[in-house]
Amino acid sequence: MARLKTHDEALRLRLLHRAAATVFDRGTAALSLRQLAADAKTSTTAVYSLFGSKAGLLxxxxxxxxxxxxxxxxxxxxxxxxxxxxxxxxxxxxxxxxxxxxxxxxxxxxxxxxxxxxxxxxxxxxxxxxxxxxxxxxxxxxxxxxxxxxxxxxxxxxxxxxxxxxxxxxxxxxxxxxxxxxxxxxxxxxxxxxxxxxxxxxxxxxxxx
Amino acid sequence: MARLKTHDEALRLRLLHRAAATVFDRGTAALSLRQLAADAKTSTTAVYSLFGSKAGLLxxxxxxxxxxxxxxxxxxxxxxxxxxxxxxxxxxxxxxxxxxxxxxxxxxxxxxxxxxxxxxxxxxxxxxxxxxxxxxxxxxxxxxxxxxxxxxxxxxxxxxxxxxxxxxxxxxxxxxxxxxxxxxxxxxxxxxxxxxxxxxxxxxxxxxx
DNA sequence: CAGCATATTGCAACAGCGTTACGAATGCCC
DNA sequence: GGGCATTCGTAACGCTGTTGCAATATGCTG
The missing domain is CATH 1.10.357.10 (Tetracycline Repressor, domain 2)
Structure with missing residues (x-):
């Protein structure tokens, strides 16, 4: 098949949590997918495979x-x-x-x-x-x-x-x-x-x- | 002095009018200063000298x-x-x-x-x-x-x-x-x-x- | 056990954005 | 007419969301 998934539910929740924190203190406009991915030690691809887009994340x-x-x-x-x-x-x-x-x-x-x-x-x-x-x-x-x-x-x-x-x-x-x-x-x-x-x-x- | 001003009140009103039209049908997020300037046959500098920034325009x-x-x-x-x-x-x-x-x-x-x-x-x-x-x-x-x-x-x-x-x-x-x-x-x-x-x-x- | 197939992932590029720095163009004053 | 101050357009910077592609790592098959 392929390699083990790291873009899993755990990462999904971690990203969601971090995104919520950012939006909570600085609003949706201040939320950058790149920054979010970097903070979570992953790549932008993770966000796109888990949420589809920024709109999906929101x-x-x-x-x-x-x-x-x-x-x-x-x-x-x-x-x-x-x-x-x-x-x-x-x-x-x-x-x-x-x-x-x-x-x-x-x-x-x-x-x-x-x-x-x-x-x-x-x-x-x-x-x-x-x-x-x-x-x-x-x-x-x-x-x-x-x-x-x-x-x-x-x-x-x-x-x-x-x-x-x-x-x-x-x-x-x-x-x-x-x-x-x-x-x-x-x-x-x-x-x-x-x-x-x-x-x-x-x-x-x-x-x- | 300098060359005649073209970034004048008339242009200011034209930009404001066009911006209002765009915002009116597609919202503030769809308003691009570059597009606005291009539509008005002028440069982005005009928007900045007249309004300071996109926030100023809004x-x-x-x-x-x-x-x-x-x-x-x-x-x-x-x-x-x-x-x-x-x-x-x-x-x-x-x-x-x-x-x-x-x-x-x-x-x-x-x-x-x-x-x-x-x-x-x-x-x-x-x-x-x-x-x-x-x-x-x-x-x-x-x-x-x-x-x-x-x-x-x-x-x-x-x-x-x-x-x-x-x-x-x-x-x-x-x-x-x-x-x-x-x-x-x-x-x-x-x-x-x-x-x-x-x-x-x-x-x-x-x-x- | 070797090799292939394939799902998975990260990097890099693309187009666009707001903003800014800078050089060119321009009209007035001496 | 030359110098100069002012004004303006172009191009660049750093950033964004998004996407294509290549590398990777695994499980199945021979």
Whole structure:
């Protein structure tokens, strides 16, 4: 056959680990395949036989980031206060993002630029999404949220707000003199309150077209 | 002195225009200074004498994107329904982002990676931010929003949600089977409702720690 | 046990990038 | 008209991701 494989699973994990470290402190742009291979005492060929390309490597890193993210969200167990669970998920979301800014950036950077096939995207996305939808569903059954909207819609709004506020901070676009950290939870609470069951719109802006 | 300058304002605008076009359809990564210079029948030196570097060029592009954004938001005139104005600003926000995805990406990509000096960032940010804060302030005076929170906080939550939902779509991370476009306005309305004056938190999640 | 076949691997080259150094070209002043 | 300061285009540097090719080392076969 041929010589023993050294481009094996162990090397794959070592490369993935080192790449994650680099991306974690200096971002994806600072990740050089040559440098990575040299650091791991191997050749660039290893990266290409194991990951296919830099995009493939980043895609694997994406899978890893998703796994950590899902793990983190899984530490939150449902309580008998679903609306509170929604808030807690939102806080954990922000905590993960702030703790691992570059992994978070990998998770939510442009997917079309780094994912070879889109086939695995929806599945991963829905996996991080489910706990939130579940909490909302339970909240609807408990009467804490309006049942007029699909739970997915309510969950998406929560996710959007969390993602938006976190992204503004991480990208350095939060407005001056205003710490997002201080009003993040209040904003989440206002949103949850707004989805309360039986809530009527504020008088005066029914039709804005 | 020297020979007549050809690296003048006219060339600067031409380069900026071409760069914007390229970034608009293929993103910042696809923008090559060599290609840009060749397309404009000039040399790379021109780009460097006019913009300093690729980061400088992108920074100028950022200024331009902000200007367009501010112009768009300025077309919305305050009405006697401030809460409705907030919704309208949110809708215009999304509309601009969807219409100019790459300019939007420039606006909200990592500032630290492309801005030579951070000195001009806060001023620009607050400029796009002010109409929203103003609308909230008027809404508070009209009793449409709680006065318990600073208008900046409420405005930030609206901005965060708009930015978050828009970013999820543009980055290809919206969950499958759910069109953000369909629930964007409803989400904004729920949030606005949640900030309604005198609103009490949903019973049962007062303390989540 | 010798030799072949073949999978595997590392080196080097390619095309492109942003950036910079430098020499040539140019128009003004004396 | 000659000297000069300024401006500009070319070419080079070091880097990137990627790929082709040659060397290598192993297991099977005769």
């Amino acid at each position: 895609s694997s890193l994406y899978q890893e980031a998703v796994r950590l993210f899902v793990e983190r969200l899984a530490t939150l167990h449902p309580t008998d206060d679903p609306a509170g669970d929604v808030i807690r998920i939102g806080l954990a979301y922000r905590e993960y993002a702030v703790a691992n800014p570059h992994l978070y950036a990998i998770l939510f950077s442009d997917r079309s630029a780094q994912c070879p096939s889109d086939s695995d995207r929806p599945r991963e996305t829905v996996e991080t999404y489910r706990p939130l939808v579940d909490a909302v569903s339970r909240g609807q059954r408990a009467g804490q949220f309006s049942s007029a909207s699909d739970p997915e819609v309510i969950a998406l709004s929560v996710w959007g707000m969390a993602h938006g506020l976190v992204s503004l901070v991480l990208s350095g676009n939060e407005p001056q003199g205003l710490a997002v950290a201080d009003c993040y939870e209040r904003a989440l609470r206002a949103l949850v309150t707004g989805w309360r069951a039986g809530e009527e719109p504020v008088a005066g802006f029914a039709n804005v077209t | 920074s100028s592009l950022y200024q331009e994107a902000v200007r367009l954004f501010v112009e768009r938001l300025a077309t919305l005139h305050p009405t006697d329904d401030p809460a409705g104005d907030v919704i309208r600003i949110g809708l215009a926000y999304r509309e601009y982002a969807v219409a100019n995805p790459h300019l939007y990406a420039i606006l909200f990509s990592d500032r630290s990676a492309q801005c030579p000096s951070d000195s001009d960032r806060p001023r620009e940010t607050v400029e796009t931010y002010r109409p929203l804060v103003d609308a909230v302030s008027r809404g508070q005076r009209a009793g449409q929003f709680s006065s318990a929170s600073d208008p900046e906080v409420i405005a930030l939550s609206v901005w965060g949600m708009a930015h978050g939902l828009v970013s999820l779509v543009l980055s290809g991370n919206e969950p499958q089977g759910l069109a953000v476009a369909d629930c964007y306005e409803r989400a904004l309305r729920a949030l606005v409702t949640g900030w309604r004056a005198g609103e009490e938190p949903v019973a049962g999640f007062a303390n989540v720690t």
